[in-house]
Amino acid sequence: MSTFIDIITIARWELKKSFSMISRDVLPLSIILFILLMIATGFTAQTGLHLQDGMYQVGVDDPQIASLLASDARFSVYLLDAPALNANGNSFDLIVVKGVVFNSGTDKANAAQKTLERDYSKYVSSVYNTENDLFAAYPLWIDTQPVKSELTFLSTQSGQYISAAPRRIAPVPEGEIKIVPTPLPGLEISTEDLRRELVQSNEKNTQISRYTEALSASSSMGTFKTPAQLSPPLPFDSIILVFVFIFPLYFTSQFFMMSIMNERIERKGEILLSTPIRTSSIIIGKALPYFIGMVAICAGLTLYIRASPVIILPLIPVIFFFLANALLIGMLSRSFKELSFISIFFSTVATSYLFFPSIFANVHVISLISPLTLIVLTIQGSAWTITDYLYSTSLFWLTGAVLFYIAARNFKDERLFSEKKLLSRMREFLSEILSQKHPFISLFLLSGFSIPFIFMVQMMCLVLFFNLPMPYSLVFLLLFAALTEETAKGVGIYTIYSRDPAFLTWKNLIFACAATAIGFLVGEKLLLFVTIAQISDSVFGSILFLSLGSLWLPLLLHFVCVLIVACCLKVWGKKGFVPGLVIAMVVHCLYNLYFILGWLG
Amino acid sequence: MKLRHLSIIAKKEFKGLFNERTILLAVLLQLFIALFSSFLMVGLASMYDPSSLSKYSHSRYSIAYSGNESPLLTSLEASSDFRVYQMDLSTAVAALKERKLAAVIFVPDTLPDATDPVKITLYTLQNDLQAAIVDVKLKDIFLKYETDLREIRADRLKEELIGIQIPKAGGGGDFYEFVYGLLIPLLVFMPAIIASALVIDLITEEYQHETLETLVSTPLTFTEIVWGKVLACELLVPVQAGAWLILLMINGIAIQNAGLILVQVIVTSLILILLGTLTALHYRERTAAQFIFSTALVVVILFALALPDNPLNLLTRLAVGTAAGEQWLVLGVTLGIILMLSYATYRYAEKIAKTHQTG
Numbered sequence: 016m017s018t019f020i021d022i023i024t025i026a027r028w029e030l031k032k033s034f035s036m037i038s039r040d041v042l043p044l045s046i047i048l049f050i051l052l053m054i055a056t057g058f059t060a061q062t063g064l065h066l067q068d069g070m071y072q073v074g075v076d077d078p079q080i081a082s083l084l085a086s087d088a089r090f091s092v093y094l095l096d097a098p099a100l101n102a103n104g105n106s107f108d109l110i111v112v113k114g115v116v117f118n119s120g121t122d123k124a125n126a127a128q129k130t131l132e133r134d135y136s137k138y139v140s141s142v143y144n145t146e147n148d149l150f151a152a153y154p155l156w157i158d159t160q161p162v163k164s165e166l167t168f169l170s171t172q173s174g175q176y177i178s179a180a181p182r183r184i185a186p187v188p189e190g191e192i193k194i195v196p197t198p199l200p201g202l203e204i205s206t207e208d209l210r211r212e213l214v215q216s217n218e219k220n221t222q223i224s225r226y227t228e229a230l231s232a233s234s235s236m237g238t239f240k241t242p243a244q245l246s247p248p249l250p251f252d253s254i255i256l257v258f259v260f261i262f263p264l265y266f267t268s269q270f271f272m273m274s275i276m277n278e279r280i281e282r283k284g285e286i287l288l289s290t291p292i293r294t295s296s297i298i299i300g301k302a303l304p305y306f307i308g309m310v311a312i313c314a315g316l317t318l319y320i321r322a323s324p325v326i327i328l329p330l331i332p333v334i335f336f337f338l339a340n341a342l343l344i345g346m347l348s349r350s351f352k353e354l355s356f357i358s359i360f361f362s363t364v365a366t367s368y369l370f371f372p373s374i375f376a377n378v379h380v381i382s383l384i385s386p387l388t389l390i391v392l393t394i395q396g397s398a399w400t401i402t403d404y405l406y407s408t409s410l411f412w413l414t415g416a417v418l419f420y421i422a423a424r425n426f427k428d429e430r431l432f433s434e435k436k437l438l439s440r441m442r443e444f445l446s447e448i449l450s451q452k453h454p455f456i457s458l459f460l461l462s463g464f465s466i467p468f469i470f471m472v473q474m475m476c477l478v479l480f481f482n483l484p485m486p487y488s489l490v491f492l493l494l495f496a497a498l499t500e501e502t503a504k505g506v507g508i509y510t511i512y513s514r515d516p517a518f519l520t521w522k523n524l525i526f527a528c529a530a531t532a533i534g535f536l537v538g539e540k541l542l543l544f545v546t547i548a549q550i551s552d553s554v555f556g557s558i559l560f561l562s563l564g565s566l567w568l569p570l571l572l573h574f575v576c577v578l579i580v581a582c583c584l585k586v587w588g589k590k591g592f593v594p595g596l597v598i599a600m601v602v603h604c605l606y607n608l609y610f611i612l613g614w615l616g
Numbered sequence: 617m618k619l620r621h622l623s624i625i626a627k628k629e630f631k632g633l634f635n636e637r638t639i640l641l642a643v644l645l646q647l648f649i650a651l652f653s654s655f656l657m658v659g660l661a662s663m664y665d666p667s668s669l670s671k672y673s674h675s676r677y678s679i680a681y682s683g684n685e686s687p688l689l690t691s692l693e694a695s696s697d698f699r700v701y702q703m704d705l706s707t708a709v710a711a712l713k714e715r716k717l718a719a720v721i722f723v724p725d726t727l728p729d730a731t732d733p734v735k736i737t738l739y740t741l742q743n744d745l746q747a748a749i750v751d752v753k754l755k756d757i758f759l760k761y762e763t764d765l766r767e768i769r770a771d772r773l774k775e776e777l778i779g780i781q782i783p784k785a786g787g788g789g790d791f792y793e794f795v796y797g798l799l800i801p802l803l804v805f806m807p808a809i810i811a812s813a814l815v816i817d818l819i820t821e822e823y824q825h826e827t828l829e830t831l832v833s834t835p836l837t838f839t840e841i842v843w844g845k846v847l848a849c850e851l852l853v854p855v856q857a858g859a860w861l862i863l864l865m866i867n868g869i870a871i872q873n874a875g876l877i878l879v880q881v882i883v884t885s886l887i888l889i890l891l892g893t894l895t896a897l898h899y900r901e902r903t904a905a906q907f908i909f910s911t912a913l914v915v916v917i918l919f920a921l922a923l924p925d926n927p928l929n930l931l932t933r934l935a936v937g938t939a940a941g942e943q944w945l946v947l948g949v950t951l952g953i954i955l956m957l958s959y960a961t962y963r964y965a966e967k968i969a970k971t972h973q974t975g
Contacts, residue, residue, distance in 0.1 A: 041904045048911045055915050059922040066921060067797035068929050069938055079778050088924070089793075091938065115781045123936065126792030132782050142775045150733040151772035154765035157758060158737040162712055162720075185701035186678065186716035195706045197683075198737040200724035239735075242758035266907070273903040280824055351817035351824075351902050352633065356641040359813075363645055437636070 021292045025300025033270060033304070063088070071127035074100045074107040077114065084111075087134050090127075136243070144214050149206050153213070156202060157240050202239055213241070259320070260390070261369060263312045264334060265362050268341040271305040275345030276354055279431050294426045298419070302338050309334045326393050329386035329404065332411035333369065339418035340365070346422060346431060347440055368475060384474065386411065413467040424448050445510045454518070455530040458507045462531045463538030465503040472499050497603035501596050504531050504573065505580040509592055512584050524581050532573035539569075572606050621836050625844020626851065629818055643856070646806050677718035677750055680708035684725045688736070688761050692721075697753045709739055718750045728768045795869055801931040803864070804877060807856035808885030809913065811849040812892035816905045818845045819896035838969035839962065842897070846889055846961075853885045854878050872937035880934065880943070883950050884927045888913065890957040897964055 068088040075081040076097045085092045093107070100110045108127040110117050116131065118124045143152035202209070288294070313330050317323075340361055348354040369387045386407050392399050424447045425431075435443070449457040476495050508527050512519050519527070576599040583595025633639050676696065680703040681689055692700045703711075708720040720739040726732055738754070741747040766773075819842065822828040831841055861874050871877070892909050899905040920926045930946050933939035 041899070041908060044908055045911060048908065048915060051915045052911065052918070055918040055922070059918050062922045064921045065924045065926055065929050066801065067793065067932055068924055069933055070793070070797060070936055072938055080780060083778060089797075111780065114779050116783060118783065122792050128782065130793070131780075135780055135782065139777060142777055143773075146773055146775060148731075148769075148772040150731065151769040152766070153762075154728075154733055154769055155758060155762040156733045156735045158735055160737055160739045162709060162739050162741055185680070185703050186711045188707060188710035188714050188716065190710060190714060192706050192710040195709045197705060198722055198724065198735070200726050200735055201732060202735055242755055242762045266910075269906070270903060277824070277903075350632070350636065351821045352639075352814060353636050354902075355813055355817050355906075356639065356645075359810075360641045360645045363648060367648075 018293065018296050021296040022300040022303065025292070025297055026303040029274065029301050030304045033274065071108045071123070071130065072106070073127065073131075074103070074110040076100055076112050080111055080114070083138055084131065084134065087130065089130055140213070140243070144210060149210055153209075153241050155242055157242060158198065159240060204239065209239070259316055260313060260330060260387075261333070261366055263316070264309050264330075264337055265366070267305055267309050267312065268337040269358065271302065271338060272341040272345040272354065272358060274301065275342060276348065276351075279346070282432065288426075288428060288431075295423050298342065298423050298426055302342065305341075306334060306338060309337075320394075322394050326390050329389040329408060332408040332415065333386055336411040336415040336418075337365070339415040339422070342422045343418050343444075346425065347437065347444070349435075349437070349440075353437065364475065368471065384410070410467050410471060413464075414471065417464045417467070421445070421448055442510055442513060445506065446514050449507065449510060449514075454511060454523075455526055458511070458527055458530040459534035459537075461507045462504055462534035463541075465506075466535070466538035466541075469499055469503050493604055493607055494600065497600045497607065498596065500535075501576055501580065501599040501603060504535055504577045505592065505596055505599070507531055508577065508581050509584060509589075513589060516588070519581070519585055521585075524585060525578075528574055528577040528581050531577045532570055535573050536570050568610075572603065576603055618840065621840040622844040622847050625836065625841055626848040629845060629848035642810050646803065646856070646860070649802070649806070677753070678716070679750075679754075680711065680717050680720045681723070682708055682720060683723040686723050686734075686761075687764060688721075688723060688757070691757050691760060695753075695757060712739055712741065715741070718747070719754065721754075728765055734765060796936050797932050800864065800869075800871070800935050801928045803860045804857045804881050804931055805884075805928060807853045807860075808881060808888050810856075811853050811885055812888035812909070812913070813906065814852070815845055815849040815889050815892045816896040816909055817902065818849070819893065820900060820902040820905055823900040824902065832969075839965040842893060842961070842965045846893055849889050850882070850886060854882050857881045871935050873934040873939070876939075876943065877931055877934045880927060880930055880947065880950075883947060883954065886954050887950065887957060888916075890954065890961050891916070893961050894957070894964060897961075897968060 065088060069091045070089050072091045072093065073084055074093045074095055075084065076095065078094060081092050081094045084090045095103075097112050100107075100112055104110055104117065105119060108119055108121070108124040109131065116128065118128050146152040288297075310327065310331070313327050313334075314324070317326050341358075344354065344357050344361060348357055369385050384407055389399050389403065389407055421444055425444045430440075430443060430447070445461070449461065473496050476492060476499070508519075508524075508531065511527065579599045579602065580592065580595035583591035583598070585591075587594070676699045678699050678701065679692070681692065681700050682703055682705040689700065689702075692698055701708075701717075703720075705720070705722055708717060711717045712720050718740075722737040722739075724735060726734045728734070736758070740751060822831065822841070828838075828841075832838055836844075858878060861871055861877065865871055865874075891912065892905075895909040895912070896905045899908065917928075921928060925942055925946055927946060927950060930939060930943055934943065
């Protein structure tokens with residue numbers, strides 16, 4: 016009970032402090048800026064974004080076509096007569112003579128032609144949309160009926176694509192055949208409704224409206240589409256979600272970060288720490304107002320876009336994760352510039368981690384690793400299960416909790432007010448959570464709990480290396496995945512060694528390595544079991560999370576690799592750490608190559 | 617103001633930056649953004665453009681055709697992407713559920729010249745990447761059929777179209793607009809944003825760490841200190857932007873007018889840095905200053921983007937080589953704004969310095 020009162024007291028202080036800061040002529044200016052922001056958004060929505068204006072130069076001999084093209088600001092249109100155009104063909108990207116487009120053959124010209132193609136088809140549909148006989152202009156309609164596969168998506172993951180090689184005879188289903196009613200020939204929607212939707216969807220392709228309309232209600236056309244509309248839904252709504260939901264969270268967590276940092280600079284934290292209040296209460300109390308504020312912002316936004324309140328559920332772990340990081344960053348950085356750099360870096364990485372998978376919300380199950388996907392699904396009106404929720408948020412809960420724990424253990428005078436370098440501070444932070452009395456248990460837990468972080472890092476690598484051409488992407492992923500794992504395993508022993516080199520006798524070294532290896536294995540299997548099992552079967556997945564099969568081999572691998580690092584440390588001291596990591600990485604890669612790809616054998 | 621004093625301050629800031637090495641994070645961040653956005657583009661483009669996807673799917677997809685015969689059946693059978701089986705609808709859908717088929721098409725008995733539209737029902741698997749690819753491939757065939765049907769019903773259309781014949785596009789050019797119209801301005805301009813956030817940190821830090829008194833007690837004046845910090849941040853911009861340009865060129869992206877692009881970036885970034893300086897001088901506290909500044913930054917950038925011939929657009933046009941005389945006009949306007957802001961900063965710093973001396 017007293018803990019609860021402590022927390023409330025601290026939370027109240029924190030609230031008062033941040034309000035006194037905000038009221039100091041920040042509020043009036045931020046209101047003005049907010050109004051200006053509205054005006055600027057409206058203005059931009061009206062005039063469009065002028066980023067790509069005048070990229071292409073087009074020569075045209077027909078004034079009608081010229082005015083058609085000039086409506087797209089990307090074209091600089093020159094109206095000349097045909098002989099002049101033919102003579103100066105090379106100074107234009109495209110020329111249009113007597114209604115025929117000629118392309119100068121460069122990349123730029125090809126890009127220009129693609130833009131022109133899109134513009135022209137938009138123009139054509141805008142004409143067709145006004146036709147009295149709509150079904151003469153749009154004679155073909157596709158009614159898209161999604162079918163839920165009886166097999167789980169695991170089958171696609173493990174490389175079994177939709178029907179392997181086509182055969183001569185039609186495939187015969189093995190299971191029971193349910194009667195599918197023969198579709199009726201007519202469209203069940205009135206012609207005028209269809210026309211309105213067509214006009215709208217044609218306008219939607221302009222730069223801004225696409226973004227602003229993404230959150231509004233879905234089309235009333237239902238499952239009917241013209242062939243031109245038949246493509247996977249544009250993923251832009253998740254960009255909007257990032258802006259709408261994640262940016263406010265990012266801003267609020269900045270305030271939390273700064274509050275922690277200010278405590279350190281102004282040394283007010285010392286007074287707080289000298290009180291009998293427990294550190295965990297202090298941290299929870301300080302974080303509470305921000306947490307409530309962030310949830311309130313999300314709730315407000317949810318109300319504003321009139322979405323289901325369920326949206327808040329997947330956002331809570333994200334908020335938790337942001338706050339944990341903010342706390343740690345506020346405690347770690349020595350100067351404002353460092354704070355800025357680290358926090359910008361963190362938020363970009365976190366945002367892209369959230370954003371990237373949700374693009375594929377309607378396409379692929381892998382998208383569920385991001386909680387944003389659940390939001391996209393909720394807005395679309397699709398349901399998701401508790402398992403989905405666990406799957407997409409468990410990494411956030413876990414990493415957030417671990418970070419909070421590390422921060423809580425280090426929230427004391429000598430850590431908060433030291434001025435050491437970033438890396439050595441990080442090492443000190445780790446050293447704090449490695450118990451002196453039970454070093455092996457600590458190592459076991461440390462390497463076990465490093466797993467969710469490793470998964471997050473490796474997921475990001477997947478995104479980054481995707482850019483490279485195929486063999487390289489695989490090679491880099493292989494190397495990097497191994498390096499990440501080895502670093503995570505080695506870091507505990509390194510911390511212990513730098514705290515007390517004498518501790519690392521040969522006997523202790525073996526025990527430490529064993530503890531780390533077992534911890535790593537247990538953590539890996541547990542998390543795989545809970546969440547990642549679904550993606551661990553694809554080609555990339557098998558590199559990242561190889562070794563589901565037997566337990567002895569991976570354990571041996573982990574042990575040998577840690578042992579290499581530890582021995583290097585013991586023999587060469589601290590400077591042996593990096594070479595040790597490199598050797599361990601090579602060993603790890605060879606193992607992976609041997610077992611995944613069956614090379615070397 | 618003495619130039620030597622400015623350079624002393626700038627040197628001090630550089631030293632601090634290199635000691636902390638966190639500037640590396642900023643560089644890494646930019647690299648990350650570049651890689652990430654190109655991942656997005658390549659990923660998206662391959663989703664929407666079947667021709668770039670074809671390398672991922674050499675196989676033919678099995679699809680079932682059900683219902684009445686139509687010209688669509690002929691063109692599906694002629695396509696090298698599909699193997700078509702004529703099947704009963706219920707059996708076909710059951711096979712689809714077991715992933716033995718990629719799609720099922722049902723065609724009704726509507727006549728090509730009927731008043732009603734031809735409504736085809738397309739059954740595909742939900743939440744499946746392969747299904748998305750099949751959709752994209754089917755789209756082409758449907759579009760062709762739509763054109764054929766439209767021709768049959770052409771006498772019922774009233775409006776006359778402006779005719780343009782577009783030849784079949786050659787390969788390449790897929791990412792041109794993205795690279796030149798988005799990536800280059802973004803990358804080249806990012807250092808300016810980073811520099812302006814940095815100047816706020818540098819100034820508020822002196823206040824909050826209470827190191828300002830010590831600095832002012834040296835022969836350096838307050839105004840010189842402020843301008844020294846502006847100088848340090850400004851110098852970082854061309855270094856980073858230049859590095860980007862070189863990196864892009866090494867990657868085979870031809871950039872025209874690289875020198876002029878740098879000039880534009882240097883000049884435009886000064887506006888942001890001065891805005892940051894003014895905010896920092898006003899609030900003398902990082903949280904407030906950064907909050908106000910980042911909001912203001914969004915407003916300024918949005919507003920600038922809404923104007924034709926804005927500096928960011930100019931970067932694009934310079935890079936593709938379509939910028940003409942208007943670049944000098946933009947440069948002139950930017951310089952004018954800078955002069956105004958510089959004067960404001962100078963006066964403000966002097967004013968603060970005076971209150972320091974008296975108070």
